[in-house]
Amino acid sequence: MKDQTYLDRESNLTPGISKISAKNVNVYYDDVQALKDVSVEIEKNAVTSFIGPSGCGKSTFLRCLNRMNDTIDICKVTGQILLEGEDIYDPKIDPVQLRAKVGMVFQKPNPFPKSVYDNIAYGPKIHGLANTKSDLDEIVEKSLRRAAIWDEVKDRLSSPATGLSGGQQQRICIARAIATSPDILLMDEPCSALDPIATAQVEELIDELRENFCVVIVTHSMQQAARVSKKTAFFHLGSLVEFGDTEKIFTNPNDPRTESYITGRIG
Amino acid sequence: MALNGVFYSLMILAFLAFFVSRFLTLKTVKGDIRRLHSRPVYYGLNSLFLTVFPAVILLIVWSFAQSILIDEKVKQQIPENFITEDAPLNLIMSEVDRLSEGLKQLVDQGTLSATKVENEDSELFGIEDKLESAGVFLSSSISPEVLSASRSKFAMEAFGSSTRNWLAVLVSVLGFFWSLKNSTAEFRARNHVERITLFLLGTAATLAIFTSLGIVLSMIFEALRFFGMHPWTDFFFGSTWAPSFSAGSELSILPLLWGTLYISFVALLVSVPIGLYSAIYLSEYASKPIRAIAKPLLEILAGIPTIVYGLFALTTFGPLLRYFFGDGGFLGVEWMSDSRSVITAGVVMGMMLIPFVSSLSDDIINAVPQSLRDGSYGLGATQSETVRKVILPAALPGIIGAILLAASRAIGETMIVVLGAGAVAKFAGNPLEALTTITTRIVSQLTGDLEFDSPETLVAFALGLTLFTITLGLNVLALYIVRKYREQYE
Ligand SMILES: Nc1ncnc2c1ncn2[C@@H]1O[C@H](COP(=O)(O)OP(=O)(O)OP(=O)(O)O)[C@@H](O)[C@H]1O
Ligand SMILES: [Mg+2]
Numbered sequence: 118m119k120d121q122t123y124l125d126r127e128s129n130l131t132p133g134i135s136k137i138s139a140k141n142v143n144v145y146y147d148d149v150q151a152l153k154d155v156s157v158e159i160e161k162n163a164v165t166s167f168i169g170p171s172g173c174g175k176s177t178f179l180r181c182l183n184r185m186n187d188t189i190d191i192c193k194v195t196g197q198i199l200l201e202g203e204d205i206y207d208p209k210i211d212p213v214q215l216r217a218k219v220g221m222v223f224q225k226p227n228p229f230p231k232s233v234y235d236n237i238a239y240g241p242k243i244h245g246l247a248n249t250k251s252d253l254d255e256i257v258e259k260s261l262r263r264a265a266i267w268d269e270v271k272d273r274l275s276s277p278a279t280g281l282s283g284g285q286q287q288r289i290c291i292a293r294a295i296a297t298s299p300d301i302l303l304m305d306e307p308c309s310a311l312d313p314i315a316t317a318q319v320e321e322l323i324d325e326l327r328e329n330f331c332v333v334i335v336t337h338s339m340q341q342a343a344r345v346s347k348k349t350a351f352f353h354l355g356s357l358v359e360f361g362d363t364e365k366i367f368t369n370p371n372d373p374r375t376e377s378y379i380t381g382r383i384g
Numbered sequence: 385m386a387l388n389g390v391f392y393s394l395m396i397l398a399f400l401a402f403f404v405s406r407f408l409t410l411k412t413v414k415g416d417i418r419r420l421h422s423r424p425v426y427y428g429l430n431s432l433f434l435t436v437f438p439a440v441i442l443l444i445v446w447s448f449a450q451s452i453l454i455d456e457k458v459k460q461q462i463p464e465n466f467i468t469e470d471a472p473l474n475l476i477m478s479e480v481d482r483l484s485e486g487l488k489q490l491v492d493q494g495t496l497s498a499t500k501v502e503n504e505d506s507e508l509f510g511i512e513d514k515l516e517s518a519g520v521f522l523s524s525s526i527s528p529e530v531l532s533a534s535r536s537k538f539a540m541e542a543f544g545s546s547t548r549n550w551l552a553v554l555v556s557v558l559g560f561f562w563s564l565k566n567s568t569a570e571f572r573a574r575n576h577v578e579r580i581t582l583f584l585l586g587t588a589a590t591l592a593i594f595t596s597l598g599i600v601l602s603m604i605f606e607a608l609r610f611f612g613m614h615p616w617t618d619f620f621f622g623s624t625w626a627p628s629f630s631a632g633s634e635l636s637i638l639p640l641l642w643g644t645l646y647i648s649f650v651a652l653l654v655s656v657p658i659g660l661y662s663a664i665y666l667s668e669y670a671s672k673p674i675r676a677i678a679k680p681l682l683e684i685l686a687g688i689p690t691i692v693y694g695l696f697a698l699t700t701f702g703p704l705l706r707y708f709f710g711d712g713g714f715l716g717v718e719w720m721s722d723s724r725s726v727i728t729a730g731v732v733m734g735m736m737l738i739p740f741v742s743s744l745s746d747d748i749i750n751a752v753p754q755s756l757r758d759g760s761y762g763l764g765a766t767q768s769e770t771v772r773k774v775i776l777p778a779a780l781p782g783i784i785g786a787i788l789l790a791a792s793r794a795i796g797e798t799m800i801v802v803l804g805a806g807a808v809a810k811f812a813g814n815p816l817e818a819l820t821t822i823t824t825r826i827v828s829q830l831t832g833d834l835e836f837d838s839p840e841t842l843v844a845f846a847l848g849l850t851l852f853t854i855t856l857g858l859n860v861l862a863l864y865i866v867r868k869y870r871e872q873y874e
Contacts, residue, residue, distance in 0.1 A: 185761065216764040220762065240763040243765050297764065
């Protein structure tokens with residue numbers, strides 16, 4: 118599990134100041150509690166990964182971080198989530214601005230039924246990130262390149278994105294999210310439909326993003342978590358079982374449940 | 385045997401068939417259901433179907449055939465020289481129908497004996513008075529020819545119906561016994577029941593298709609008769625609508641089409657923006673409780689009969705407009721001479737269409753997947769940006785389909801324009817003036833006691849057919865667009 122990139126990163130680590138700090142977060146869907154008392158510190162300029170069996174609340178927690186749960190009527194969030202010291206659930210905070218800052222790639226690819234170009238240009242346009250058409254073209258191309266999809270779509274920028282394959286759509290959604298250059302990028306299983314080559318390219322992107330952004334990734338691949346992240350959080354049945362340095366979690370976990378999940382005995 | 389006797393007999397036989405065959409089948413396997421091919425209820429149903437359906441089919445087919453045959457027979461009995469210009473055959477026949485119906489009523493009441501009616505030699509004294517006291521009124525005094533034809537019609541009907549009824553019961557009994565031989569464990573009762581059900585459903589569907597086809601065919605047939613009497617060039621390319629029942633009518637559809645399209649356009653101008661905005665509000669912005677109240681309310685609006693809207697146009701909205709724009713009115717202008725006008729009908733029709741547009745668009749907007757909204761919000765878009773840039777473009781084809789459907793309803797709408805639009809057929813541009821539409825003219829050409837043998841009445845069919853073609857075209861286009869749009873997400 119230990120691999121080279123991971124060790125390199127460990128060595129030149131600056132003591133992390135936390136970007137997001139969540140304290141005692143509880144989430145309810147109607148009467149059903151989906152998250153119990155979750156407290157996590159997410160570091161700046163680092164990758165944090167969330168792992169855990171299906172239905173344990175990883176996506177739910179991720180959606181709390183940019184208030185996407187607001188769009189679900191029955192969802193109720195309690196507790197405190199601070200982004201650079203500010204409570205994001207404070208009534209003063211505008212969720213729209215928050216989401217511009219905290220971008221998200223969803224678990225299911227959801228390209229708009231527009232052209233590939235318009236999909237990527239959507240965010241930059243509404244936030245006024247490009248003044249001229251050529252600026253916009255540049256943003257689109259750069260985003261597509263970084264999401265490792267440029268070569269596949271450069272000749273069909275004007276054809277509908279919904280006509281692409283599942284894996285291509287997934288990368289279009291990644292490109293769409295990074296085109297708005299958010300501070301924090303939340304990625305919900307961004308590689309679930311990708312082949313090993315595309316996966317490696319996306320992981321490269323994540324590594325590159327880490328330098329300037331803060332990345333949170335949900336994954337079902339232990340190897341991926343070990344490869345890309347500095348910190349790992351293990352969720353089980355709505356609780357945060359263990360949170361710590363990735364190396365520690367994968368080599369010497371504190372909790373027996375973590376160990377049995379990682380070794381494939383529960384999940 | 386009377387018809388209700390047949391009905392009760394069939395009921396009893398069906399009941400027996402179900403339980404007897406179920407019982408017999410169970411007996412062959414000594415109550416061990418697992419040895420049966422199908423569940424016992426299917427054996428019962430199979431017998432029930434065989435007992436009832438052949439008999440019912442016989443009843444229906446016989447009744448149709450009988451009425452046609454008897455009509456033919458009776459027609460032959462009426463002497464040639466009795467038919468005149470003033471009393472053509474169809475008038476005489478309807479007189480005969482009414483009289484034989486009256487005789488039947490008298491016999492049913494017991495005022496008259498059936499043998500007396502059927503027996504050619506017996507006299508029917510004071511039949512007029514008896515009929516009158518039974519509530520049957522005849523237009524003129526009864527001539528001997530009509531009376532004799534009616535009597536023979538009565539006799540034939542009585543004989544035919546009674547034969548039919550006995551035969552139906554017989555067929556039912558035969559079906560019952562025949563079905564009992566299927567009470568064996570190996571018989572595939574379930575498959576048989578399935579097949580009979582399929583046949584019934586197929587018959588229903590075929591009937592539905594044939595009725596529509598029949599309507600269209602009869603329209604085409606009558607329209608062709610019209611084009612035989614009136615030049616089609618005048619109908620399609622003329623410029624004047626001036627029917628006169630003496631001679632020399634000018635019957636062109638164009639001025640009517642102009643009025644129809646103008647009024648429909650005004651109606652869409654009112655209904656599309658309001659309906660669409662209310663749909664957007666309801667599906668994207670309204671809170672749950674508001675939605676729970678507003679949606680059913682809109683649907684109730686859609687259920688108001690159009691005549692009520694017509695009355696509203698005639699008695700409230702038209703006069704209100706006139707109060708503002710009319711002679712000596714509030715604004716001191718003289719733009720409106722009658723409370724009927726394009727605006728009156730168009731706006732009220734628009735009100736009628738608002739719930740239609742709104743509920744169709746609401747369905748279409750709701751069909752846009754939530755994940756697209758999430759995608760947009762996740763990029764930091766506001767609600768209105770999401771609506772404008774993601775939801776509406778995604779829903780656009782469907783919304784266009786909804787608008788086309790609304791247009792087709794507007795074009796075919798009748799009651800509102802009859803009461804609100806007026807009767808002036810011309811190419812006028814002033815929306816405060818009265819105009820007329822295709823549907824209004826159809827109504828006015830066919831009001832009164834008419835014979836369908838002049839171009840002035842038959843033109844209604846040509847108008848109707850054209851209208852039907854237009855709305856059919858719009859509907860097909862709309863459904864095509866809506867379907868194509870649905871495919872995107874399924
Ligand atoms: N919109 C919703 N309404 C009701 N319950 C929900 C909703 N979304 C999630 N849940 C429930 O919350 C719990 C956590 O779901 P969540 O999607 O966070 O799981 P997950 O860890 O992301 O699983 P997976 O790995 O399969 O994506 C589940 O039990 C799920 O049934
Ligand atoms: Mg998930």
